[in-house]
Amino acid sequence: MSAVLWLRRDLRRADLPALGAAADAGGGDVTVVFVVDPEFFGPAGAARRAWLARTLQALRETYDGRLVLRSGDPLRVIPAVAAEAGAASVHVSTETEPGGAARDARVRTALAERGVAWVETGSPYAVTPGRLRTASGGGFQVFTPFSRAWREHGWRAPAVEPPGVRLRDLPSDPAAWALLGAAAAEPGVPELPEAGEEAALRRWAAFLDDGLADYAEHRNRVDLDGTSRLSPYLKLGVVHPRTLLAALDGRPGDGPRVFTNELAWREFYADVLFRHPESLDADLRPLGLTYDDDPDRLAAWQQGRTGYPIVDAGMRQLLATGWMHNRVRMIAASFLTKDLHQWWRAGARWFEQHLIDADLASNAHGWQWTAGTGTDAAPYFRVFNPILQGKKFDPQGEYVRRWIPELRHLPGARVHEPWLAPDGGRHGYPGPLVDHAEERAVALARYQQAKGELA
């Protein structure tokens, strides 16, 4: 007897319930497989491809070199691997994102036709999406009640790998490892965090030591390294939130409480997306807002040339590192939707392409929150002022100067308003693409108009 463990968004070995389930079913014999699906791999930006590739290279070491890598459509690949391994069951962590869930349903059917069992154990979340219900039986639409229910529900202790697991090897598709090797070392790929489970756990240990105590105060400061930087690992399941929650358990203070809340947000949005799969691409609450479709303005935003320093610094950080500080994500998102009047989906797509931590649910619903179409009810007047936000969260201007060399001659907070400098302050940096006060008024007027039409 033998079992197959198919890894997708759980690229680790520690705290992996599906591994234990596979070992139990297979009498200890487990064949671990990852499938590179060109349909998903192709459209990703270079940084995202490199991050996945390096994570898989590290994962192979974690599994003592016995990670079977195949490429192609999982619908064909997984049944083939199960047959080669002589496995009676295929084990996975439950996937709840719309695309992955649909894929799993097809693979499950294909396996059933061949008499192979499909076993789901665990998920990428502390509480699997769909499990929590309101008193009236539906899904939560408001964060605070969700987070209360989520904490009350609680989660399991981290899973421990059973003794005596024997990893079975099968030939990998050599072209697949070559594809990943090329992606991992592609020229022009930004500098990325160190990949792999050990690196993730080291980063977590360093954050517990060094960042957690000040997290509540520092997490919004874009000029400080005040965040955990664990999101790229969480995205691929290199570390499970349950592992983090277990380490936070019993720690007093604002830091642990606020950090736990951030994990709750990730789970809230996963739950909302699970219950509203269409909200990945469409307004959760369609207000009938009108949007412009202006490729030039979108391009200026994408390339960090809007003339608003905090926005441009963030967009350049994204292209340079595959990551952007969360506060700047909100500022940049507000600018695209409220100042440039583009549909949130255009920005969400750009983030999905370039963020190495791009989580489908958090990204889509973070954007919807900014656009005013999401779970947070109707604060239509929430339009970020990029200058105020810059002064507030980058008070010395250090973040802006780090990412916009053209503005390094401007001292302190003056970097947030280069147009006020005596010489015009430009030095090759563009002037403001639009006037924020004017566009804010336009955004509010459009909201009013949509409201009027709904009534």
Add this chain to the structure above:
DNA sequence: TTTTGAGTTGTTCGA
């Protein structure tokens, strides 16, 4: 069943 009040992350204006 009906009513009440709270809701991640904001800005501006006027005192």
Add this chain to the structure above:
DNA sequence: GTCGAACAACTCAAA
């Protein structure tokens, strides 16, 4: 410079 109110009136959990 700081502070509270207004922005306009929705959704939904909970009492």
